Amino acid sequence: MTFSIRKTLMRAAAAGLALAALSSVPASAADKVTLGALRFTSHAASFVAYERGYFKEQGLDVEFKFFQAAQPMAVAIASGDVDFGVTAITGGLIGLADKGVVKVIGGALHEEKGIDGQIIIVSNKAYDEGVTDPSKLKGRTFGITQSGSSFHYMAAKIADAEGFTLQDMKVKPMQKVGAVIGALKSGQIDAWSIQPHIAKALIAAGAVKKIGMVADFIPDYQVTTVFTSTKIATENRDLVKRFLAAYSKGAADFNAALVDKTQGADGEKAMAELIHKYVYADQPFEKASKSIINGAMRLNPDARLDLTSVKDQLAWFKAENLAPESITLDKLVDPSFVETY
Structure with a gap:
């Protein structure tokens, strides 16, 4: 009798374990997705979607891969190391699109009138030497991450609007955002343009001076976009x-x-608080929160894409021989996923 009871209990326990195991398995496994990002406030939509479970709601198991510049992210998309990316249009991205391996599928960060956007800043040394507005940038050193980056594009637009050429400035590629910041603070370069969560913090600390706003030179600038591989865009539309x-x-x-x-x-x-987990995480929240809150720019609702701005950027990259002459808008953008304008 004792043996019979023990055997029954063992079977019941085994059945219970089996049911528990089954209940822990989702009806369908989530799709694993690697998402490229920079530790910028402008990438907050991705952080919010992750932290608040919006990716999980869509059956996506997202893992972040962080970068320190835009162009390496495009290369990672092309190689399959990253599935989706959010960053600026660059010469590298355009070149990969021309080869048929990368597609822009939506809009992210956008300049909007009435909302503080990207700021043109100069070193204290340059300011003391008279570089007090963008017209004084002729002959000065302008920091960029890489040749063909969005910073390169912004520098050219500023120069053109002020009546001189990009060649009249000394554009200095420094590979990483951190390196540009260090060079500007130490006076190794004269100028830079960057998103407000970084610029305002540097200005408030007395490390640099503000001399203008990018929006005055590039109205309605589609600063960053959402992109993926052409393979995913064409073969896995539901995932996109x-x-x-x-x-x-x-x-x-x-x-x-x-x-x-x-x-x-x-x-x-x-x-x-949510964004602080990813941006300025090495700083106390009290300090970081000011930069995060004061540096917020509009993110395109529903990932809508400003094609007018994208066309202008594409034309500039081609004119400067930073993108293949053969590239067309159709090769760069798949407009079928979001509203374009």
């Missing part, structure tokens, strides 16, 4: 749609809390 749905939900939360400020002080603080 689910990714963009989750990303867009994150962008909406970000805009509401930090741009439109419709969530009140508590919502603003909660968003800053």
Whole structure:
């Protein structure tokens, strides 16, 4: 009798373990996705979508891969090391699109009138020498990450609007954002243009001086875009749609809390705390939150894409021989996933 009871209990326990194991297995396994990002406030939509479970809602198991410049991210997309990326259009990305391996599928960060955007800053040394507005940048050293980067494009647009050429400035590639910051603070370079969460912190610390706004030279600039491999865009459209749905939900939360400020002080603080896990994580929250909150720019609602701006960027890269002459807008952009304008 004792043996019979023991045997029954053992069977029941085994059955219970089996049921528990089955209940822990999802009906369908989530799609694993590697997402390229920079530790910038402008990448917050991705961070929000991850932290608030929006990617999981879409059946996506997201892992971040962080970069220190835009062009290496495009290479990682092309090689398959990264599935989706959010960063600026660069000569490298355009070249890969011309080869048929990368596609822009949506918009991310966008300059908008009335919202503080990217700031043109100079070293204290340059400012003391008279570089007090962008017209004084002729003959000066302008820092960029890499040749063919968005910084390169911005420098050219500033020069053109002020009546001189890019060749009249000394454009200095420094590979990484951190290296540009260090060179500017030490006076090794004269100028740079960068997103407000970085620029405002440097200005507030007395490390640099503000001399202008990028939006005055490039109105409605589509600063960053969402992109993926051509293979994913053509062969796994459902994955792209689910990714963009989750990303867009994150962008909406970000805009509401930090741009439109419709969530009140508590919502603003909660968003800053979330972003702080990824941006300025090495700083105390009290210090980092000021840069995060004051540096918020509009993220395109529903990942809408400003094709007018993209066309202008493409034309400039081609004119400067930083992109193949054969590249067309159709090769660069797949407009079928989001609204374009």
